[in-house]
Amino acid sequence: MNISLGIIAGIIAGAFWGLVFLAPELTRGFTPIQLSAGRYIAYGLIAAILVARSWRRLFAMLSWREWKALAWLSFAGNIIYYYFLAKAVQTGGIAMASIVIGLLPVMITLAGSRDAGAVSLRSLLPSIVLSTAGLFCISWQHLQSGSLKGVLYASGALASWTAYAVGNSRCLARLKSLTPHEWSMLTGLVTGAEALLLAAPAFMAEAPQHGASEWMYFAAVVSSVALLCSIIGNGFWNYASRALPLTLTGQMIVFETLFAALYGFLWEARWPTAIETAAMALLVSGVATCALAHGLKGSR
Numbered sequence: 474m475n476i477s478l479g480i481i482a483g484i485i486a487g488a489f490w491g492l493v494f495l496a497p498e499l500t501r502g503f504t505p506i507q508l509s510a511g512r513y514i515a516y517g518l519i520a521a522i523l524v525a526r527s528w529r530r531l532f533a534m535l536s537w538r539e540w541k542a543l544a545w546l547s548f549a550g551n552i553i554y555y556y557f558l559a560k561a562v563q564t565g566g567i568a569m570a571s572i573v574i575g576l577l578p579v580m581i582t583l584a585g586s587r588d589a590g591a592v593s594l595r596s597l598l599p600s601i602v603l604s605t606a607g608l609f610c611i612s613w614q615h616l617q618s619g620s621l622k623g624v625l626y627a628s629g630a631l632a633s634w635t636a637y638a639v640g641n642s643r644c645l646a647r648l649k650s651l652t653p654h655e656w657s658m659l660t661g662l663v664t665g666a667e668a669l670l671l672a673a674p675a676f677m678a679e680a681p682q683h684g685a686s687e688w689m690y691f692a693a694v695v696s697s698v699a700l701l702c703s704i705i706g707n708g709f710w711n712y713a714s715r716a717l718p719l720t721l722t723g724q725m726i727v728f729e730t731l732f733a734a735l736y737g738f739l740w741e742a743r744w745p746t747a748i749e750t751a752a753m754a755l756l757v758s759g760v761a762t763c764a765l766a767h768g769l770k771g772s773r
Contacts (some may be wrong), residue, residue: 517665
């Protein structure tokens with residue numbers, strides 16, 4: 474696959490994924506566990522419709538090893554991640570949450586530094602320094618007034634999605650017979666099944682009372698997030714994960730941070746500050762130096 478197309482796919486995935494930071498702000502009357510369960514039940518239903526015609530063929534292609542991988546990837550990268558993310562946004566705000574999650578490029582680059590296709594850590598050092606500097610700049614002003622609980626929740630999301638990104642990339646590298654879209658749909662089916670287990674505690678146990686119009690609004694938001702972020706965004710991400718080495722795939726997640734910050738500025742109806750602008754420039758520079766380290770002229 475072409476590395477340039479993989480980078481474009483990673484940028485598009487980031488643009489869609491940045492929207493997930495808005496959903497907790499749009500649905501503040503609902504709990505994070507309700508958001509997680511609602512989004513992924515919707516994801517599972519959409520995936521079931523899209524995969525219905527090829528279900529028998531796909532089922533025959535998967536061993537018990539793949540089903541176990543799907544189970545833990547779905548739980549870590551979707552349900553647990555989004556629960557922590559929603560708690561972080563509702564506790565500390567969009568900016569703080571996107572900043573901490575923005576450490577993902579550094580975390581995944583380090584985790585994949587010994588994988589096939591990776592370049593040496595020495596070559597990646599400029600990218601890591603630039604990305605870390607950008608995250609430090611943008612986080613400084615927010616973390617001074619941010620909630621410690623919010624930072625801890627965001628750190629939990631960071632850890633769970635790092636594990637998912639590494640495991641998902643390695644599964645895609647191993648499963649050549651499945652397309653990125655098919656793997657995404659299978660992930661959606663398993664995630665939907667797991668989310669059903671959250672339905673009772675999410676919507677029945679001490680759930681706040683809402684009117685019919687509020688539930689319709691909630692359903693519209695979580696369904697939109699499921700379609701745009703989980704179906705479309707994940708499809709582009711899986712393409713990027715197969716096209717790029719893990720060290721470069723990790724850098725692509727910086728675009729989720731950038732788009733989330735952009736959406737946050739639009740939501741707050743303000744321009745970014747000088748230090749926020751500098752931070753975003755450093756983050757983009759980190760991705761660019763990582764791409765150059767891998768050599769954009771060739772294809773994988």
